[in-house]
Amino acid sequence: MTEASGAQRTRRFARPSLTTLVCGLAALVYVAVFIAYPYAHVGVFSFWEKDLYSIRPAFILDNYxxxxxxxxxxxxxxxxxxxxxxxxxxxxxxxxxxxxxxxxxxxxxxxxxxxxxxxxxxxxxxxxxxxxxxxxxxxxxxxxxxxxxxxxxxxxxxxxxxxxxxxxxxxxxxxxxxxxxxxxxxxxxxxxxxxxxxxxxxxxxxxxxxxxxxxxxxxxxxxxxxxxxxxxxxxxxxxxxxxxxxxxxxxxxxxxxxxxxxxxxxxxxxxxxxxxxxxxxxxxxxxxxxxxxxx
Amino acid sequence: MNQLPRAPRRVLAASLLALTFSATTVSAQELNILTWEGYAEDAWIDQFEEEYGVAVNPTYVGSNDEYMAALAAGDTRYDAVVIVSSLAQPAIKAGFVEPLDLSLIPNFENISPEFRKLEFLKDGDTQYGAPNFWDIQPVTYLADEVAECSFDVLFDEKYRGRIAMWDDVSTIGDVASYMGFENIWDLSDDELEQVKQKMIEQKPLIRRYWSTGGEIIELMTSGEVVATNSWSYVTEALKTEGVNAEQCAPERPTAWVDSLFIVKGTKNLELAHTFIDFMLRPEVAAKVYDVSGFSFTVRSAEELLPEGTLDGTNLSEGPAFVENLSFWGEIPRRGRYLEIWNEVKAATVE
Missing domain, CATH: 1.10.3720.10 (MetI-like)
Structure with a gap:
């Protein structure tokens, strides 16, 4: 690896371009809002319990x-x-x-x-x-x-x-x-x-x-x-x-x-x-x- | 935004304008009802809309559990809901519905006394539901294909692959009653197991477990299915389409009564009362009967129908018949009943 390309690399790491930042942030928001949050909800619900027409927070394994x-x-x-x-x-x-x-x-x-x-x-x-x-x-x-x-x-x-x-x-x-x-x-x-x-x-x-x-x-x-x-x-x-x-x-x-x-x-x-x-x-x-x- | 070419920008602006415009012209006077096919036909809904200058938006349900799920999820779009006898108490206890202000429903007096006194529509002395239609759960069949009608037809090997059953927990009650059980809505595990086995035995005969009225009507119109446990509405609709369909009462029928309730927290409280009052008019009850074949609780509607219309129907039986019927009751172990129903569906038999 030449010195120049090494330097370039360091610079890219140190100062990510605006595009990289925006895209990364967008991906992060997407994953958080559309994947992590809903699945976490489903995961949490799966330990709750139901009572006729309402559901109650709990930590039970009965459902599984x-x-x-x-x-x-x-x-x-x-x-x-x-x-x-x-x-x-x-x-x-x-x-x-x-x-x-x-x-x-x-x-x-x-x-x-x-x-x-x-x-x-x-x-x-x-x-x-x-x-x-x-x-x-x-x-x-x-x-x-x-x-x-x-x-x-x-x-x-x-x-x-x-x-x-x-x-x-x-x-x-x-x-x-x-x-x-x-x-x-x-x-x-x-x-x-x-x-x-x-x-x-x-x-x-x-x-x-x-x-x-x-x-x-x-x-x-x-x-x-x-x-x-x-x-x-x-x-x-x-x-x-x-x-x-x-x-x-x-x-x-x-x-x-x-x-x-x-x-x-x-x-x-x-x-x-x-x-x-x-x-x-x-x-x-x-x-x-x-x-x-x-x- | 800046990079959008000029033409699309104009289109966008125009459609935004159109959106705002349409949003403001739709007035607040809309009544959203959660109901069944057959209860909200143009024949009387149009009349209500004209008389009161409002729009009625009916949403049809395919099973009784569906509206309970909507109410339980806190769906606040609806103003009025039709609730079946077995779910009336759970809905009242869960606080899904408003008490009725009977002073806003003068036609409540039209309801026959045997229905006005039904305990499951009240909490103490407070009336919550206005019962307006009831029926036994009949067997609907194609008269050209099935010679003699009874609940036995649904278990007859002759009609292998041409039988249907309603995809609803109440079908478990129908079969349990047919098998001779008394406490059909509160069966023990052992009894439920017997009902399940009976229904699994029946499976080779089953073409389809249907869920909406439209679906079974289509299945019978195309000749795919020759007999099913059903609703009078289905028989009536088939007849209207020119299909040679008839219905009969099972030997030990189960029966239901539907009542109008007002959804908790509606913004159209008064209009919802007005709607219930309208539905309890004798001429409206007669129209609903004409379309759906369901029996009315407003006895005076009888005088508006041509003489002889009710011969041989539930309504010719008189109040004693009603007092002896046991309407679909609350199912304490609903989840278990549904699980049994799913187990029937998932079972493979050759």
């Missing part, structure tokens, strides 16, 4: 004990994890394929198709889930088409109000969350990388595996993480499209804050869910990074 003691809660958390994992896996594969197609093969349609991918994001989440009620319903589009071939609505009854319909709707909603970042990563790979790989005798698939894919892993992971978190915590889709046994953890939590008026118990559930998500996401990221480095 109830989560462990009654099989309902861990069972539903397990269910939600399974659904979220399914949705994430399917969205990752579909989203990646879609991004590959857009970047490599869409040609002059690229802009239009990318636009079409974004358009649904402009409409309300509720609407995007609700539309599947119409598509999958008894008098819906799919049952109409199948009816032409003599298939009765009763034969395809599994489609609406089931885990299948929840997964379909969530995948539909979340595919862009994977496709968009992966597409951006693919576009950034200079053509020369592929050419170099081909010059060295690699077949296209090998090039993809050894050159292209590792460069897109961070985007794929980022997209998949968002999909996992959002689908794990979703309550609208299971409420609209779920059947009699597709209750997800967010539905129970929202019930604690509404119907049951048990904020302390709802908070304890939320904390457990938060911890579960963090654990899953950290593990997945760690494995993902190992895979990417291993290549």
């Amino acid at each position: 004990a109830r989560i462990v003691e009654r099989p309902l809660y861990l069972h539903v958390i397990g269910n939600s994890l399974r659904i979220a994992a399914f949705v994430t896996l399917i969205s990752a594969v579909l989203g990646y394929t879609l991004a590959m197609f857009l970047e490599r093969y869409a040609g002059r349609w690229k802009t239009l198709l990318f636009f079409l991918l974004i358009v649904p994001l402009w409409t309300s989440f509720l609407l995007r889930a609700y539309v599947w009620k119409i598509i999958l319903g008894r008098n819906g589009l799919i049952s109409g088409i199948l009816g032409q071939f003599g298939i009765q609505p009763d034969d395809i009854g599994f489609m609406l109000y089931s885990e299948v319909s929840i997964v379909i709707a969530l995948v539909y909603i979340f595919v862009p969350f994977v496709a968009i970042p992966v597409f951006a990563a693919l576009e950034k790979i200079p053509p020369s990388y592929r050419e170099a790989s081909a010059d060295l005798g690699a077949r296209p698939f090998q090039t993809f595996l050894d050159v292209v894919f590792p460069l897109t892993v961070p985007s794929l992971l980022a997209g998949s993480t968002i999909v996992f978190c959002l689908s794990f915590g979703d309550f609208i889709t299971p409420a609209l499209l779920g059947g009699s046994d597709n209750i997800m953890i967010a539905n129970i939590i929202i019930g604690q804050f509404g119907a049951a008026f048990d904020w302390p118990f709802g908070s304890a559930l939320a904390i457990v869910v938060l911890a579960t998500v963090m654990l899953v996401v950290t593990t997945a990221a760690w494995i993902g990074n190992r895979v990417a480095e291993g290549r």
Whole structure:
């Protein structure tokens, strides 16, 4: 390191620019107001106790004990994890394929198709889930088409109000969350990388595996993480499209804050869910990074 | 701000102006009510708005717990609220509602005596709720699909995958009553477990646990569901849509009575009283009956309906029928009931 750059460094530390200060402060305020404060509240509530229609400050572990003691809660958390994992896996594969197609093969349609991918994001989440009620319903589009071939609505009854319909709707909603970042990563790979790989005798698939894919892993992971978190915590889709046994953890939590008026118990559930998500996401990221480095 | 191009700045200024303008033109004379579909239809709300020159904003609830949660959270947007029999005492005790000034509600006298004397609407001698509609919880069914109606239909293997149940704790009461339990709102753990098992057995037949009237109406209009425990309003609304729907009383029905209450601390105290008085007019009760099929407490409304309308309904039964009904009572262990309900929903059966 030269003396000049060392001096420059010291100076930068000693006198941070106004921009750095403002940005840092903004980030700090953001974290404090939108993350730390609300979560701290939820954390504190989870030790309180409820009395009919009021809640009282206390320090009790009953709420957490109830989560462990009654099989309902861990069972539903397990269910939600399974659904979220399914949705994430399917969205990752579909989203990646879609991004590959857009970047490599869409040609002059690229802009239009990318636009079409974004358009649904402009409409309300509720609407995007609700539309599947119409598509999958008894008098819906799919049952109409199948009816032409003599298939009765009763034969395809599994489609609406089931885990299948929840997964379909969530995948539909979340595919862009994977496709968009992966597409951006693919576009950034200079053509020369592929050419170099081909010059060295690699077949296209090998090039993809050894050159292209590792460069897109961070985007794929980022997209998949968002999909996992959002689908794990979703309550609208299971409420609209779920059947009699597709209750997800967010539905129970929202019930604690509404119907049951048990904020302390709802908070304890939320904390457990938060911890579960963090654990899953950290593990997945760690494995993902190992895979990417291993290549 | 300085860097904004001129045109957007003008737009911004214009929209700010529009905002201020609209904020000031909306007068204070607005009545916000927390109520059910069927209680706040244009047919009589428009009349109230015109007569008193106010705007009524109804917010619909999907379950009884919903308005209690809103009141408990200290939501002060609402002036009046409809509260069901089982939650009347908790709401009064928790201080969510104002006592009624009966001198502002002359039509309170229209209410039949058997409803005026209901203890759970009072605290000592002070009246808190004005009971206006009641019903038994019927079974609604599609007459073309279901031949004979009773609560048994909801457990009939023939209708596998075509049955629905209301997503509400009161459904636990319906099933408990059907199973022959007496103290349906205060079941022991052991009894609750039996009800839960019965409902889990029923699950393969269930298409959906519905939460709003609109939802079950849609499910039955599309033929997705053929029978459900329900509200008379649902049957009426289906008939209006031209669906061949009918309803019947279960062998051991549960019954509820809804009453109008005034939310604690409302700024429109007098207007809220006026609204309650208006709802207790015989002609308004008759209109609500026409739309919802719910039984009224204002007996004189009967004279305004075409002769024979009430034949075979709850209202043809006379006061003794009402005195013998046990209206939905307070559920002391509400949280436990809800937990059982969630356990039913989370159970997987093949």
